[in-house]
Amino acid sequence: MEEGIVSCVPSATESNSVQVHMNSASFAYYLNIPFLFSASSEVFIEGENRCINETDILYTKIDTLINFNYKLKRAFEVKITKTGDEVLGEIEELELYSFGNNEFETLRELNQNLTEMYEYLSSKNDANLGKFPLNWKRILSSHISNQ
Amino acid sequence: MKINSYPEKLIRKKILSKIKPEIINKNAPHWWGGIYVGKVLVTKVKIPNEHNRLMHSNKSKHIAHDLRLGAEDFNRLIDCSLKGTEYYIKLRAFI
Numbered sequence: 001m002e003e004g005i006v007s008c009v010p011s012a013t014e015s016n017s018v019q020v021h022m023n024s025a026s027f028a029y030y031l032n033i034p035f036l037f038s039a040s041s042e043v044f045i046e047g048e049n050r051c052i053n054e055t056d057i058l059y060t061k062i063d064t065l066i067n068f069n070y071k072l073k074r075a076f077e078v079k080i081t082k083t084g085d086e087v088l089g090e091i092e093e094l095e096l097y098s099f100g101n102n103e104f105e106t107l108r109e110l111n112q113n114l115t116e117m118y119e120y121l122s123s124k125n126d127a128n129l130g131k132f133p134l135n136w137k138r139i140l141s142s143h144i145s146n147q
Numbered sequence: 148m149k150i151n152s153y154p155e156k157l158i159r160k161k162i163l164s165k166i167k168p169e170i171i172n173k174n175a176p177h178w179w180g181g182i183y184v185g186k187v188l189v190t191k192v193k194i195p196n197e198h199n200r201l202m203h204s205n206k207s208k209h210i211a212h213d214l215r216l217g218a219e220d221f222n223r224l225i226d227c228s229l230k231g232t233e234y235y236i237k238l239r240a241f242i
Contacts, residue, residue: 130189
């Protein structure tokens with residue numbers, strides 16, 4: 001029996017999840033893995049390898065947080081730009097950005113930065129925040145809540 | 148004016164030595180820190196890694212933006228002529 005991932009299809013039982021069929025040395029099993037990121041059809045094409053050329057600017061969303069202590073009330077829009085061999089992801093309203101070798105790396109770092117920034121700014125009194133951090137805190141609080 | 152290309156480790160060194168941000172997160176892939184004027188957090192900055200590879204303006208412009216510096220002042224920060232004290236005087240405008 002060939003080991004590894006056999007197939008990856010949308011889950012029939014859980015929304016916003018994929019069902020991964022995997023084979024290990026001793027048995028085959030299925031996992032339902034939640035989508036961490038939803039994307040516009042321009043970014044992900046089911047069943048095909050997606051290719052962003054150098055001049056593409058695309059938009060996707062982060063609608064689930066990696067840190068499961070928090071949940072998103074509203075998704076964050078992410079601007080994706082391919083620059084040379086790297087992918088730049090930006091959440092412009094928060095002045096957050098990340099460079100990665102691919103979309104997954106970029107979006108993962110942004111996802112982590114969101115909760116790090118939320119935790120950090122939430123720990124600060126508003127009187128100790130300048131105009132930019134105060135605005136970021138307001139935006140983050142409108143999008144993120146505790147589980 | 149365009150931001151010059153500098154080694155990532157040099158940009159990292161200048162940020163840490165001249166600006167001395169409060170490091171918020173040391174987790175991979177990048178550190179990031181808060182920059183304070185007195186007790187007030189004014190901005191944040193993502194700190195480059197300890198790499199020798201050149202960082203070009205397409206990337207460093209984001210760092211410059213984080214620092215609230217234009218291209219010329221960012222080049223001066225890395226090239227040595229912009230001191231930390233001068234940087235913080237400029238930063239007061241963004242409190």
